[in-house]
Amino acid sequence: MINAVGRDIPDEILKQTGKQPFMGNHHFDGYEYKKDGPVTKCVINNTDSKMVDNIREVLVKCGIKDGMTLGFHHHFREGDYIVNMVMEQVHNLGIKDITICASSLGKAHDPLLEYIEDGTIVGIQSSGVRGKIGQAISDGKLKGLAIMRSHGGRVRAIESGEVRIDIAFIGAPTSDDYGNLRGIGGKSNCGVLSYSMVDADYADKVVAITDCLVSFPNFPAHISMTKVDYVVVVDEIGNPDKIATGAAKPTSDMRKLMMADYCTEFVVNAPYFKDGFSYQTGVGGASIASTVSLAKVMKERNVRMRFGVGGLTKPMCDLLENGQVDALLDTQDFDLSAVESVIKTKHFRISAGEYADPFNKGAVVNKLDYVILAALEVDVNFNCNVVVGSDGVVTGAQGGHPDTAAGAKCTIVISPLIQGRIPAICTNVTTVTTPGESIDVVITDYGIAINPKRQDLIECMKEVDLPFKTIEELRDIAYSIVGEPERVQFDDKVVGIIEGRDGTIMDVVRKIKKFEFSEA
Amino acid sequence: MNPNKKRLRRTMMFLNAQKPGLVKDPYIYNPDSIMLDLEDAVAENQKDVARFSLFHALKEIDYRGCERVVRINGLDTAYWKEDIRCAVAGGCDAIRIPKTESPEEVRAVEAEIAIAEKDFNIPVGRTLIMAAIESARGVMKALDVCESSERLFGIALSGGDYTKDLQTRITGTGVELMGARQNMIIAARAAKVQCFDTVFTDLDNMEGFRKEVETIHLMGFDGKSIVNPRQIPVVHDIFTPTQKDIIFAEKVVKEIEEKREKGIGVFTVDGKMIDIAFYDGAKRTIELAKASGVYKGEL
Numbered sequence: 021m022i023n024a025v026g027r028d029i030p031d032e033i034l035k036q037t038g039k040q041p042f043m044g045n046h047h048f049d050g051y052e053y054k055k056d057g058p059v060t061k062c063v064i065n066n067t068d069s070k071m072v073d074n075i076r077e078v079l080v081k082c083g084i085k086d087g088m089t090l091g092f093h094h095h096f097r098e099g100d101y102i103v104n105m106v107m108e109q110v111h112n113l114g115i116k117d118i119t120i121c122a123s124s125l126g127k128a129h130d131p132l133l134e135y136i137e138d139g140t141i142v143g144i145q146s147s148g149v150r151g152k153i154g155q156a157i158s159d160g161k162l163k164g165l166a167i168m169r170s171h172g173g174r175v176r177a178i179e180s181g182e183v184r185i186d187i188a189f190i191g192a193p194t195s196d197d198y199g200n201l202r203g204i205g206g207k208s209n210c211g212v213l214s215y216s217m218v219d220a221d222y223a224d225k226v227v228a229i230t231d232c233l234v235s236f237p238n239f240p241a242h243i244s245m246t247k248v249d250y251v252v253v254v255d256e257i258g259n260p261d262k263i264a265t266g267a268a269k270p271t272s273d274m275r276k277l278m279m280a281d282y283c284t285e286f287v288v289n290a291p292y293f294k295d296g297f298s299y300q301t302g303v304g305g306a307s308i309a310s311t312v313s314l315a316k317v318m319k320e321r322n323v324r325m326r327f328g329v330g331g332l333t334k335p336m337c338d339l340l341e342n343g344q345v346d347a348l349l350d351t352q353d354f355d356l357s358a359v360e361s362v363i364k365t366k367h368f369r370i371s372a373g374e375y376a377d378p379f380n381k382g383a384v385v386n387k388l389d390y391v392i393l394a395a396l397e398v399d400v401n402f403n404c405n406v407v408v409g410s411d412g413v414v415t416g417a418q419g420g421h422p423d424t425a426a427g428a429k430c431t432i433v434i435s436p437l438i439q440g441r442i443p444a445i446c447t448n449v450t451t452v453t454t455p456g457e458s459i460d461v462v463i464t465d466y467g468i469a470i471n472p473k474r475q476d477l478i479e480c481m482k483e484v485d486l487p488f489k490t491i492e493e494l495r496d497i498a499y500s501i502v503g504e505p506e507r508v509q510f511d512d513k514v515v516g517i518i519e520g521r522d523g524t525i526m527d528v529v530r531k532i533k534k535f536e537f538s539e540a
Numbered sequence: 541m542n543p544n545k546k547r548l549r550r551t552m553m554f555l556n557a558q559k560p561g562l563v564k565d566p567y568i569y570n571p572d573s574i575m576l577d578l579e580d581a582v583a584e585n586q587k588d589v590a591r592f593s594l595f596h597a598l599k600e601i602d603y604r605g606c607e608r609v610v611r612i613n614g615l616d617t618a619y620w621k622e623d624i625r626c627a628v629a630g631g632c633d634a635i636r637i638p639k640t641e642s643p644e645e646v647r648a649v650e651a652e653i654a655i656a657e658k659d660f661n662i663p664v665g666r667t668l669i670m671a672a673i674e675s676a677r678g679v680m681k682a683l684d685v686c687e688s689s690e691r692l693f694g695i696a697l698s699g700g701d702y703t704k705d706l707q708t709r710i711t712g713t714g715v716e717l718m719g720a721r722q723n724m725i726i727a728a729r730a731a732k733v734q735c736f737d738t739v740f741t742d743l744d745n746m747e748g749f750r751k752e753v754e755t756i757h758l759m760g761f762d763g764k765s766i767v768n769p770r771q772i773p774v775v776h777d778i779f780t781p782t783q784k785d786i787i788f789a790e791k792v793v794k795e796i797e798e799k800r801e802k803g804i805g806v807f808t809v810d811g812k813m814i815d816i817a818f819y820d821g822a823k824r825t826i827e828l829a830k831a832s833g834v835y836k837g838e839l
Contacts (some may be wrong), residue, residue, distance in 0.1 A: 272743075274569065274769040465568050500602075501565070 025403055025452045027527045033514050034525065037165070042524040045426045045457055053379070056181030059224040061249065071197050072250045075229070076109045081250060082187045082225040084110065087117045089143075091178075091188035091223050093216035094124035095352060096208060099262030102191040102229055104131045105254065111140045119143030119164070121183055123174055123215035123372065124417050127151035128262070136161055145183065147171060148407050148417020157515050158413040160531040166414070166516030168407050168453070168529075171351070172376025172383060172423035173521040175218045180379055182523060188219035188226050190243065191257045195230040199248025200241035203369070204362055206232030208258040211353030211362045213242045217371035220247040231257045242369060267334035267355045270312060271305035275465045279434050280309030282463050282486055283392060288317050289484045290430050290477060292389035300329040300424055301336070301392040303354045306434045310392050311335035318344055329375070329384055330358075331420065337361040349384055351375045351420070376423035378521045385420070385427025393421055393433050397442075397449040400491050402456030402471050404433060405449035407518060410442045412508035412532045414516065418453050422521050425458035430477070437464040442505065443498035445469075445491065450508055452527040453518050466497050509533040542665055544607070544633060545693045548572050548831035549734060550763040550779040551772050552609065552696075556581035558590040563597045566606070569769035570776070573607035578623050579614065579638050587619050591626040598630030609670065611636040615645050621652055628656035628667055634693065639701065640671035641678045643688030650689045668693045670736075674701035679720045686731030694734030696765060697724055702738075710741075712748055714755060725760045734762040743768050753778045780832040781825045789825035790837050792818050 021029050023041035034041065063070075072078040090110075092103050103122065108131075110118060116139050120132075124147040133152040135141045142163035147170060149157065157166045169177060177183040192201035193208045203212040208231060220226050220243045228243075228251045271277060283306070287293055299314070301307040312335050318325065325345040328336045332350050334357035339345040341361075348367045353359045361367050376385050385391075395404040396416060404425070409415040425431045435444045445464065460477060462469045467489035470478050481488065489497075509532075516529035553571040555562045557578050566574050576597065582590040598608060610632045612623035616639075624635060637649050646669060653667050669691045673679055679702070686695055699717055703709050708716045721737065728735035737756040740749045749771055753764060757778050764775050781789070791809050796819050799807055806815045829835035 277770065278569065465565075 023525065025455045025526065026401070027452055029525045029528060030514060033517065033528060037517065037525070039517075039519075040524045042455065042520040042526045045455065047524070048378070048522045051379070053180055055179050056184070056222060058222050069197065070199055070249065070251045072252050075106055075252055075254070076113065078227050078250050078252050079106075079109055079113060079187075082227065084113065084115055084187065086115055088115075088186040089119040089121050089184060091185040091216075091219040092120065092122040093190060093213065093219065094122060094126070094147075095203065095210040095213060095215060096191055096258035096263045098126045098128045099208075099259035100126070100128045100191065101256055101258050102189055103129050105229075106189050107132055107135055107140065111135050111138075116140055117142045119145065121145040121174070121185055123147055123171060124419070125149045125153055129153055139163065145169065145174075146417070147174065147419050148414070150415050154414035158529070158532040160511070160513055160515050162515065165514065166529070167519055168414070168418055168516060169519040170376065170418045170422045170521045171215065171372045171420045172378055172385070173519055173523065175373040175377035176379040176521065176523060178218050178222045179373070179377065180523070185219055185223035186225065188216065188223035190216045190219060190226065190228050190248075192228050192230045192243070193257075194232045194234050194238055195228045195251050196234055196236040196238040196245075197251060198236055199226075199228050199245040199251050200236070200238040201228050201230075201243040201248065202238055203242050204359070205234070206230070207260055208232070208256070208263055209260070209359050210263050211359040212350050212369045214351040214370060214375065215372045217243060218373055225249050227252060229254055229257055231255060264353060264356045264359045267357045268303075268305075268308060271309055273305060275436060276306040277309050279306045279436070279463050279465055280313055282468055283310040283432055283434055284313040284317060285484065285486055286432065286461060286463065286468065286481070287314060287390055287430075288321070289481060290390075291480060292429055293323065295324050296326040297323070297389045298327050298329070298387060299325055299390045300331070300388055300428070302331060302394055303333055304394045304434070307392050307394065308333055308335055310434070311339075315339055315342070315344060329388060332358040332361070334358065337367070340364060340366055349375070376420050376427070376521075378423070378426070383423070383427065385424050388424060388428035390430045390432065391424040391428040393425060393431065395433050395435050395444070396439070397444055397446055398433055398435060398459070398462050398491075399446050399449045399456070400495055402459040402462065402491065403449050403452040404454040404456075404459060405451050407453045408451035408529055410450055410505070410508070412450060412510060414529060418518075422454040422458065425454045426521065430460050431458055432461045432463060433459055434463045437466040437494060437498050438502055441502050443495065443502055445494040445498050447495060447504075451518055451529060455526065462491060462494070464494055467494055469494050509535055542668060542691070545668060546734075547607065548828070549607070549694070549736065551766050551775045552736060552763060553766040553769065553772065554581070554739065556590075557594040557597070557610070558582050558586060560593065563593070564601065566769070567604045569772050571606060571766060571769070571772055572763065573609055574603070575609045575611055575636060575765070576632075577611045578619070579611050587613070591623065595626050595630045598627070598632055607633045609634040609636050611638060612649075614638050615648060620649075624649065624652045625656045625659070628653055628662055629660040631662065632667065634668035634670055636696070637669065637671045638698070639674045639678070640685055640695075641675055641681055643681075643684045646671055646685060646688040646692060650691055653691070665691065667691070670694050670696060672696045672698045673720070673724060674698040675705040676702070679723050682724050682727035683730055686727050686733050692733060694736060694762065695724055695728055696736035697721060697738045699738030712742065712745070714752060721756065721759060721761075729760065735760070737761045737764045739765040739767045740771065741767060743770070746770070746774065750774050750778070776832070779828070780834055781829045783834075785825055786829045786835060786837070789822040790839060792822035793826060793839055796822075
């Protein structure tokens with residue numbers, strides 16, 4: 021069946037998953053449902069301890085068995101040790117058919133390849149994957165379907181009961197012996213625990229793993245003891261160098277700076293740039309540079325930001341430090357400056373649900389004026405791909421891309437026109453991950469295209485001195501330089517689905533086929 | 541005369557001809573000219589590789605109206621003749637001669653260009669020349685250099701080498717370059733060719749850069765060598781006539797033409813006394829405004 025972004029979703033996949041094809045961003049607006057609830061084992065006896073010696077033991081206590089779904093968060097990013105540590109013990113216990121439901125997975129999790137190949141892991145649900153796991157999925161090695169869902173989409177899937185997490189493992193920089201967890205302190209300081217809050221609320225068993233046990237009460241707790249079954253202390257939960265690095269040096273790449281300047285010029289000329297506006301940006305060089313140059317204009321024009329959201333980095337925290345923003349709403353910290361900023365009074369931790377879940381009673385993304393995003397590919401219908409590389413291999417993550425893009429009043433995607441030899445603006449993206457209806461503007465080093473559905477923005481940019489072009493013109497320039505690439509060749513077998521934030525199917529990911537040159 | 545000789549050259553961006561990432565699309569930053577370097581930016585053992593890359597860049601890439609100048613190696617090296625052949629075969633717009641000190645050097649380059657143009661079926665006279673002045677002797681010979689060839693469109697100061705020769709250094713104040721700048725701009729104007737200022741390498745000092753550009757603009761220079769695209773908008777901003785300048789120049793041109801027919805020599809425009817001596821300057825402002833894409837009038 022052809023969905024709302026023109027992608028053919030095979031009937032057998034719809035049948036197998038029980039899902040519907042994507043029908044537009046607002047299709048489920050007003051939908052009513054009853055939330056799922058976890059199994060809770062009460063602790064009444066005041067002599068019971070939640071402390072367990074090691075991961076193997078805690079797995080046994082949680083009743084680990086074949087076919088279970090395990091939850092993980094990715095606040096430790098590429099420095100995460102938790103997933104591998106847990107899965108090694110699951111494997112050693114001879115458990116099979118496990119589904120991993122993580123907020124994201126990266127190259128740090130390459131060791132899981134072995135467990136995919138031997139059937140320990142049969143399902144992967146994540147915002148995205150990279151490295152060997154991505155390659156394994158694209159090679160068709162995963163027994164079940166990989167499901168790529170956005171940060172908001174993950175919360176929706178868990179809250180609605182579509183996914184039941186049997187055991188959630190929450191790596192916590194600090195914990196007390198009763199399971200009060202904080203994202204700050206200790207040696208693996210990651211700032212916040214936003215992505216795992218839904219796990220704590222909805223998983224049947226919740227296991228805290230820490231390398232810094234502090235005395236009770238570890239308050240104010242980011243995740244409360246009332247939701248935690250067990251606490252395990254290990255030597256290291258992550259590599260601090262890869263969890264929160266020093267603030268990225270501002271880019272000196274002129275191409276990125278130029279796109280950042282274009283972006284700022286666009287932002288300040290759009291109607292939402294006024295006292296009290298709201299803003300979110302990613303962590304790419306151009307996005308960070310945009311925040312820096314926007315801060316300058318805000319100062320010059322005496323415009324204050326009401327709130328900034330993220331995925332936070334130093335330039336956003338600088339806004340708070342310099343009194344240019346009233347509040348920061350934090351779901352993740354990308355550098356040490358952001359981690360250190362968490363303790364400030366106007367720096368608020370929010371859960372992934374508050375941030376982006378489309379199936380609650382209203383998330384923060386709905387209140388965003390601007391979001392600045394990146395993309396691997398954008399097509400002439402403004403559909404974006406942030407998950408599947410132009411070589412057809414899964415190598416990226418949706419993150420909050422589809423959530424913020426759908427929520428913000430002005431969604432800007434920045435991408436160089438050509439990435440290596442690959443045109444980033446193309447006729448048809450390899451895989452649709454964010455629908456074109458969510459994207460308002462695409463900024464490249466060769467020019468800027470406004471989505472024709474935003475005639476209001478086109479109108480207010482008429483006198484603005486920016487290199488405006490149509491999206492087709494941008495594509496044509498790209499093709500005139502590097503040529504139109506031949507389509508990636510896929511096998512018929514579907515190995516994964518790109519889930520819309522509302523749980524529908526945006527697109528499917530097929531098994532990669534070895535490229536064969538055409539006769540001509 | 542080659543019609544490109546007098547084209548707009550506010551910015552000439554230096555690029556290592558060997559670096560694909562640099563040469564593939566510098567036009568997105570809108571410099572008036574790019575200078576693909578075979579000389580100092582390229583290591584001694586990479587000269588052939590750089591020529592190969594240069595030739596293909598010139599042949600394959602559509603630089604979208606941006607002038608393509610190639611800096612060859614010095615005439616005291618074994619490379620310069622092959623550099624010229626490669627650049628001309630690729631179809632470059634001009635050759636930049638480094639360390640120029642005499643009109644003979646320009647003529648030697650001119651002769652090689654002519655041979656190459658013939659060999660590669662390029663219309664004879666298509667390839668222009670510019671000469672970089674990098675020594676005290678070069679500065680003293682500036683007028684001779686400016687008048688050495690019909691192909692020569694301008695001279696450029698190369699401050700680094702020049703200050704070494706002068707036994708001083710770049711200070712950021714401009715005091716060490718004062719004499720050379722004055723001498724060169726006067727020579728260039730006397731010979732009716734263009735004159736370009738040296739690079740500004742302190743990339744973080746944008747304020748100092750702006751001040752320097754303002755100075756050389758007032759001195760009469762036609763443009764400046766650029767080492768980073770970030771510098772381009774600053775130069776264009778300073779070298780592009782303001783709307784106020786354009787409107788005034790327009791009035792001056794129109795009034796002078798009108799009054800000339802009536803036999804009036806001196807009159808006032810917006811309270812300023814104007815005579816025929818203002819005509820060329822006003823025309824130049826209009827031409828510059830047109831070339832910079834900011835002129836919307838009818839002249």
